[in-house]
Amino acid sequence: MKVVNLAQKLSLFDTHWDPKVVASYNGNDIMVVKFQGEFPFHDHPDTDDFFLVIEGEVILDVEGQSHRLGPGELFVVPKGVRHRPRAEREAKVLLIEPAGTPNTGDAATAARKDRI
Amino acid sequence: MKVVNLAQKLSLFDTHWDPKVVASYNGNDIMVVKFQGEFPFHDHPDTDDFFLVIEGEVILDVEGQSHRLGPGELFVVPKGVRHRPRAEREAKVLLIEPAGTPNTGDAATAARKDRI
Numbered sequence: 001m002k003v004v005n006l007a008q009k010l011s012l013f014d015t016h017w018d019p020k021v022v023a024s025y026n027g028n029d030i031m032v033v034k035f036q037g038e039f040p041f042h043d044h045p046d047t048d049d050f051f052l053v054i055e056g057e058v059i060l061d062v063e064g065q066s067h068r069l070g071p072g073e074l075f076v077v078p079k080g081v082r083h084r085p086r087a088e089r090e091a092k093v094l095l096i097e098p099a100g101t102p103n104t105g106d107a108a109t110a111a112r113k114d115r116i
Numbered sequence: 117m118k119v120v121n122l123a124q125k126l127s128l129f130d131t132h133w134d135p136k137v138v139a140s141y142n143g144n145d146i147m148v149v150k151f152q153g154e155f156p157f158h159d160h161p162d163t164d165d166f167f168l169v170i171e172g173e174v175i176l177d178v179e180g181q182s183h184r185l186g187p188g189e190l191f192v193v194p195k196g197v198r199h200r201p202r203a204e205r206e207a208k209v210l211l212i213e214p215a216g217t218p219n220t221g222d223a224a225t226a227a228r229k230d231r232i
Binding site: 001002003004005006007022023024025026028030047048050052054062063067068069072073074075076077078079081094096098 | 119121141190214
């Protein structure tokens with residue numbers, strides 16, 4: 001049990017599309033991640049996907065619509081819905097997914113999600 | 117599916133200790149709430165309790181320790197652990213709890229948690 005400072009955690013790594021676990025909530029990973037460029041389209045058949053922008057701007061392409069999120073804006077992609085996050089410049093994001101969820105929707109291509 | 121702007125949602129009400137649901141994630145309520153003064157000590161026997169400070173300063177009294185959280189800082193109180201949130205001045209917070217969780221730990225005294 002301790003206070004987690006998101007900016008401090010985000011200062012510990014420079015990689016993109018590489019979520020780091022900073023806390024756990026009821027079996028969910030609370031993660032910080034840096035987005036830059038385009039991630040592949042994917043879906044999570046078993047879980048919703050929670051995004052909260054901390055810094056920068058994120059575009060979520062979902063079902064033919066492009067949703068722009070700035071700091072203090074969140075979006076929940078329902079389970080099974082195909083989506084693609086992207087960011088023209090580096091953006092910092094809080095992500096929540098059940099522990100073990102592959103970020104690409106596919107365990108074979110997923111990032112490791114180390115705890116920091 | 118839409119972008120949720122936390123500041124806009126927080127502008128819709130003035131009450132304290134009165135969480136408002138702004139989104140859902142896998143059966144959890146994503147809520148915004150304004151803290152001012154002291155909430156009663158309580159626990160949630162069945163769930164962790166997620167706090168992320170958006171604006172202001174929150175003190176979480178947990179097991180004899182007082183944790184100070186500023187903007188961009190989060191804390192997860194594990195299930196069953198007694199805690200008391202308080203704020204000397206108004207603070208704005210993102211809360212996550214399973215839908216139906218009484219904010220006081222007791223359905224008889226809990227806030228309604230309307231969706232806004």
